[in-house]
Amino acid sequence: MKTGYPLSAIATITTPYKQKFAIPRQPNLAEANGQIHFIDGFDNPLMLKGLEKYSHLWLLFIFHETLDRGWKPAVKAPRLGGNSTLGVFASRSTHRPNGIGMSVVKNAGAAINNGHLQLNVSGVDLLDQTPIIDIKPYIGYADSHPDAIDGLAELAPIPSRQVNFTATAQAQLHQVSQRFADIEALIIAVLRQDPRPAYRQSQETDPKIYKVKLYDVDVAWRVINGEVQVLELL
Ligand code: SAM
Numbered sequence: 001m002k003t004g005y006p007l008s009a010i011a012t013i014t015t016p017y018k019q020k021f022a023i024p025r026q027p028n029l030a031e032a033n034g035q036i037h038f039i040d041g042f043d044n045p046l047m048l049k050g051l052e053k054y055s056h057l058w059l060l061f062i063f064h065e066t067l068d069r070g071w072k073p074a075v076k077a078p079r080l081g082g083n084s085t086l087g088v089f090a091s092r093s094t095h096r097p098n099g100i101g102m103s104v105v106k107n108a109g110a111a112i113n114n115g116h117l118q119l120n121v122s123g124v125d126l127l128d129q130t131p132i133i134d135i136k137p138y139i140g141y142a143d144s145h146p147d148a149i150d151g152l153a154e155l156a157p158i159p160s161r162q163v164n165f166t167a168t169a170q171a172q173l174h175q176v177s178q179r180f181a182d183i184e185a186l187i188i189a190v191l192r193q194d195p196r197p198a199y200r201q202s203q204e205t206d207p208k209i210y211k212v213k214l215y216d217v218d219v220a221w222r223v224i225n226g227e228v229q230v231l232e233l234l
Contacts (some may be wrong), residue, residue, distance in 0.1 A: 007062075007133055008133070009039060009062065009131035009132060009133055010038060010039060010042040010132055010133060010134065010135075011036045011037055011038045011039055011042060011119075011131075011132040011135075012036075012037055012039070012129050012130065012131055012132065013034045013035065013036050013037075013059070013061070013121075013124065013126055013128075013129070013130050013132055014034060014035045014037065014128060014129070015032060015033075015034045015124050015126050015127065015128045015130070016032050016033070016128070016180075016183075016186060016214045016215045017032065017124075017125075017126070017127050017128055017214070018127075018128050018213040018214070018215070018216075019127075019212070019213050020065060020066075020127055021195065021212060022190050022191075022195035022212040023125055023126075023127060023190075024125050024189075024190065024193055025078065025092075025125070025158075025193075026092070026103070026125055027103040027104055027105050027123045027124060027125045028104070028105070028106075028123035029123075029125070029158065029189070029193060030123070030186060030189035030190050030193075031122055031123060031182070031185060031186070031189060032122065032123065032124050032125075032186060032189075032190075033108070033120065033121070033122045033124070033182065034105070034120070034121045034122070034124040034126060035113075035118050035119070035120055035121075036059075036118065036119040036120075036121065036132060036135070037116065037118060038116070038117050038118075038119075043116055043117050044117065045110065045112075045117055048110050048117070048119065051107065051110065051119075051135075051137065052107070052109065052110070053137075054107055054137040054138060054139075055106065055107055055138075056104050056105065056106055056107060056137075056138035057104070057105055057106075057107050057121065057135055057136065057137060057138055058102060058103070058104055058134075058135070058136040058137070058138055058143075059101075059102070059103050059104075059105055059121070059124075059126070059132055059134075059135060060100060060101070060102050060132070060133050060134040060135070060136070061100070061101045061102075061103070061126060061130050061131060061132050061133060062099055062100065062101070062130065062131045062133060063094040063095075063096075063099045063100070063101050063130075064099075064127075064129075064130060064131055065094075065127055065130075066094045066095060066099070067099045069095060070095070071088060071095045071096050071097050071099075072088065072095060073087065073088055074086065074087055074088065075087075075088050075091050075093040075095055077091055077093075077152070078156065078198045079152045079155055079156035080152070080155065080156070081156070081198050081199070083199075100133070101126070101130075103124065103125055103126065104123075104138050104143075105121040105122060105123045105124050106121060106122045106123050107119075107121060108120035108121055108122050119135070156198075158193055159192070159193055159194040159201060160192050160193070161191070161192050161193075161194050161223070161226065161227055161228045162192070162226075162227040162228065163187070163188045163191045163192050163227070163228045163230065164227055164228070164229050164230065165229075165230045166229060166230065166231055166232075168231070168232055169230040169231055169232055169233055172232065172233040172234075173187075173230075173233055176217055176233050179215075180214075180215045180217070183214060183215065183217065186214055187214060187219055187230060190212065190214065191212075191219075191221055191228045191230065192228065194223065194228065195210075195212065196210065196223065203223065204223070204225060204226040205223065205224050205225055205226075206222060206223045206224075207222075208222065209221070209222050209231065210222065217233050217234070218232075218233070218234040219232075219233055220232040220233075220234065
């Protein structure tokens with residue numbers, strides 16, 4: 001039986017997420033915008049004909065940042081507190097046999113930018129410059145299952161913490177918002193999910209100062225009295 005099938009990227013996506021840390025664990029948990037740039041040979045508006053009729057799209061992509069770490073049959077599951085394991089096929093782990101990810105995102109429309117085709121999307125959970133291998137329309141009658149059972153959802157609900165800005169951060173936010181209009185909403189959406197490692201998430205006050213890079217901005221924050229406090233935007 002033939003087992004090798006070549007795959008190649010058709011596009012790359014630009015996103016505000018410059019590092020893996022703090023990217024939401026699934027799409028649509030934050031309204032992060034992405035711009036898909038097509039590689040030569042796929043830079044053809046005909047390939048998107050009719051796509052405007054769909055509000056949501058499937059992006060298939062390569063977990064390129066973690067590909068060289070290989071995969072294991074069982075993976076640590078953050079939703080089980082990070083200590084227990086699940087079978088790789090019972091998880092959405094990035095460490096999988098073919099390193100392929102899949103996300104449903106909102107279709108924000110195609111455009112021609114500097115003579116090149118660009119497809120805009122939102123709600124992404126992809127690292128900046130992730131290679132895209134395919135795009136498909138999301139078809140509600142087949143892809144949506146409101147009665148589907150997600151047996152682990154109850155165990156690890158997505159945290160929803162209050163996010164506050166110090167006076168310093170507030171002033172810096174004002175400046176940075178001139179360049180990135182959506183950055184305040186993005187910071188809040190990302191940090192309210194408490195991206196600390198699972199074993200730290202029960203600590204209501206944590207002395208550690210964390211940093212996350214969104215666009216070109218380093219956001220310093222900590223958790224204090226159960227709330228996320230944004231300290232500085234650098
Ligand atoms: N929605 C996708 C899926 O189910 O296949 C991805 C789920 S995966 C649990 C989400 C995580 O993938 C993000 O939190 C981020 O840390 C990681 N990630 C996103 N883009 C990546 C990339 N290009 N390479 C490696 N990891 C990536």
